[in-house]
Amino acid sequence: MAKVNPDFVKDIKKFGADEFSACYNCGNCTAICSLTDKNNAFPRKLIRYTVLGLESEIKSSVDPWLCYYCGECSTSCPRQADPGNLMMSLRRYLISKYDWTGLAGVLYKNLTAYIIAFLVVIGGVVGLYVGDVFNQEQMMHYGHYFEMFAIVGVFALILLPNLIRMWYLIVWKNTKKFVLKTHIDNIKELFIHMFTQKRSLSCDSEENKKDEKLWWFEHFMLVIGYLGLLFTTVVLNWFGPKSLIEGGNSAGSLFVIIIGYVFSAIVFVVTFDFVKRRIQKKSEKTTKSHPSDWFFVIWLLLMSVSAFAVRLLIDFNVLENNFWVFLFHLIILVQWALIIVPFGKWTHFLYRSFAMYFSSIINTVEKKK
């Protein structure tokens, strides 16, 4: 017997959901959705769960992650209940529920908290420099170390435990068993979806089919660009080689410098277009942007631009006199690595692909039954 919790509605609204109460259960959204199937009937079912406040059902549901927000459900809703936006908000809600620290929830629900967190980072970075704790060289040196430790630390302390929690909520609660073989057999799903988002290609909304395809390509390039830039800066130490003007770089270093430029340019171009889309609000998925959506695309954009600029200043050998550019880049980077990656929208990169993986595990178990 499930208890109806009408207060949940207020909670989920803080994650960006709005008009879903208007739903009168016609089921048009589920009928029109090209991604839903018999096993995962969304969005109607999730609207019901939300309206009734059945939190444990929502928490153990993988469905929100199976939606790629083409928006066709929202445009065809006769009550303008915007099911697409509810699915988006439920993803934010789920991120906050997977997060063991609870900080994701605080940040999602509270813009002020977000801003305070950003300000703290600015204060810390600027403080370290202005307070003469580090000089320029040390700043750059430790900046690079920070990147490496942040990646390992955030993953080990935050993301890995969160993924285990997600596994528990989705796989364990739904199947009540752990079969290693099924987990190994289905692992390819994880990587396919992590790097290709091929499922989103099945969104076959008639109106903007072309745009959906373009969006998929841009998103694909963004993933490549972002991972490439991450690899170039952290592992290949993009800011390490000497200035191009001074010369004397090895062929390997030259290669690193060039791919760094290429990757940051890709990230810049795509995120610029993404920001433009959110401003223009031409498609359903970009009409309603939560602060966390803005932070995600803008910080990616700023990060790629500032990285590009820093490397450019190094290559023209004028970074010393324009060191604020590096500081700016570092601030963006730290905010990104400590706020947006562990607690913000970045996590969808992991959770969405793991959701696909978990979903195929559940399906295999169900089939065996």
Added chain:
Amino acid sequence: MKERIGIYICHCGGNISDYVDVEEIGKMLKEEDGVVISKDVMFACADSNQKQMVQDIVDNKLDAIVVASCSPKLHLHTFKNVAERAGLNPTNYVQVNIREQCSWPHSDQPREASVKAMGLIRAGMNRVSHSESLDNIEITVKKSVLVVGAGIAGMKAAIDLARLGNEVYLIEKDYFVGGHIAQSDNLFMSGQKGKEIVSNLYKEVKSFKNITVFTGVEVEKVTGSVGNFAIDIKIKPRFIKQKADFELVKKAMEECNTFVEDEFNLGFAKRKAIYKNYPEALPDLPVVIVDAIKEEKALLEKYATCFDLNQKDELLSLTAGAILIATGYDSYQPAEGEYGYKTVPNVITLPEFNRMIELNPNGLIHNGNKVKKVAFIYCVGNRQTKGDNKYCSRQCCSAAINTSIQIKEKYEDITAFHLFRDVRTYGKQEILYEKSSKQGDIYIRFDEKEPPKVELQGKKALVKVKDYLTAKKELELEADLVVLVTGMVSRSDSKHISEKFKIPIGTDKFFNEIHPKLKPVETVIRGVLIGGSCQGPKNISESVQSSLSAAAKINALLKSGTISLDPIIARVDNSLCTWCGKCAEVCEYDAVSEVEFDGKQVAQVNKAVCTGCGICAPICPYNAIEIAQFTDIEIESMIDGFMQKIEFNVKAAEEEKVEEKEVLTMKEFPQIWKNIFKLIEENKKTIPQLAEELNVSTDIITYHVMTMNKYSMVLADGMDTKEEYYYYTKKN
């Protein structure tokens, strides 16, 4: 006996003549005694034939006519009018139905169809030969109307009837006018206060000198019939002296300290022993509850000039030409334990909830709890597949949702659950449903098989329900208040009204109209009409619509001062009648009474009341009572006519075939058929092709081709390349 009869047998353009040998029948009947004219015609109802018939009647001095064609429902009046135009009394006309009763049902046995048609026509001929000339019964009527019930339906009808110049008596059972709507503070869709509408209507009623309002009235006896009803009413006293100082009465009301149950507020308040339903209630004169006020001796002494506890019921007799019943409805009263009603203190009905809201403008407290969560349970006492009330009360969904919107606006922090079976907010009321769900009301759908269960948990009600919108998930919800959305039922005193006015009650216990579509406000009692929700569940607009339509009907009835009634009624042969009273016993309309005639007691039929139903005729042991146009001799002669052996000239098989072909080569094809033939003779064609070439719309071509197909004149011959349309060719 009629000696000069004219018989017309209709082909109905082939509808009859394809199967019934109308020509032969026509020839055969010509030989019968008393038949002057007997002929078959292509369309009896055609203007040209009607003119010919009038000419025939006049020229040949016909004294009766028979038309054998379609159902009398279609053309009885057509040919009655023909008779009238030719100066023949229309009662000397008989219609015989040989289409619906012969050619259509027996198309597979044309010869038997012809024999049956012949028998039926001969029966009709025999009957018409015994027909009498009867004239309509004219009755003088009083231009006055009794309106029973001063709710919104009754008051609106009274106003319109008065405006049209009728004398109106508006009687109300309660001491105050307004009925149910005074109990609602916020009416959907206008949001008006019921009490304001009542006050305005009453003001309007009082502005008409030809409306007399009586309150506290009971109907004692109703006699008479349309045009001249006599109604005895009993007016209950208010126990306030007629010449009492009104200010003093008011003071006494203020000072009164004895309280009794308050029916108007449904238990959510007490009322004084000198009371009005609500402060603005009209007529503006309080009522004294004698049993209760007897205790307050000091008050009675102080205001001795105001009260007269010895007032008696007043009896009054009214006469009215017509009666409008607008007695309204009762709200369904749940049984004890139904969804926890009366057993769980948090459970109330929607009408009770509406009173509670109006009496508590600042905050809802129930059972010592601040009300924050309200659960509405729909369809209580309605749409019972197993119970008595199978109908839907149609207004309760909207009423519940309206209340739900209202409490959210009026009080802070209210959550509303709606446990419904179907939401039927038809028409504009759909807007309310949308508003309510957009404001966050939670809708949960249950099935009659698995109704919600209400239990008490601490100070709250715990409702358990299976949600059919969430894969039948079992849900539990806490509510401070459970509101049962009760439907409408017939008034508890409907039976009394039905007995007094002799109007029938349906299986749903509401008053019955004659025909829901064609005579929606008339009852079987001529002159007694019904309006508003006494007829069945209606919302306010629908109630007013029906009562106004009844008012219009009444005005049309009384307008000319006389009423013309059909002469087909019972009549008594005084020489045979011995007054055993059996006819009076069975008469459902009380049309038979005992009178003295020629030194003995006989039965007399009230011409205005008798409907000619015929129940009295077979009951009479002396055969002294008969129905005009249905006399024994007429009926017996019909049977004789039908039973008479019919010697039909049996046609040889070849001959019949020839005749069938004749249908095909019928001269009177429409031009369009000829055109179609011409085109498809050369090449097979589809309907769209024909439409284009003939420059006629496809609908019309479809109609004609299908008709030709029915008569086997065309043949489908394969489909076009797109497999969209059939080709048609001429059938040989």
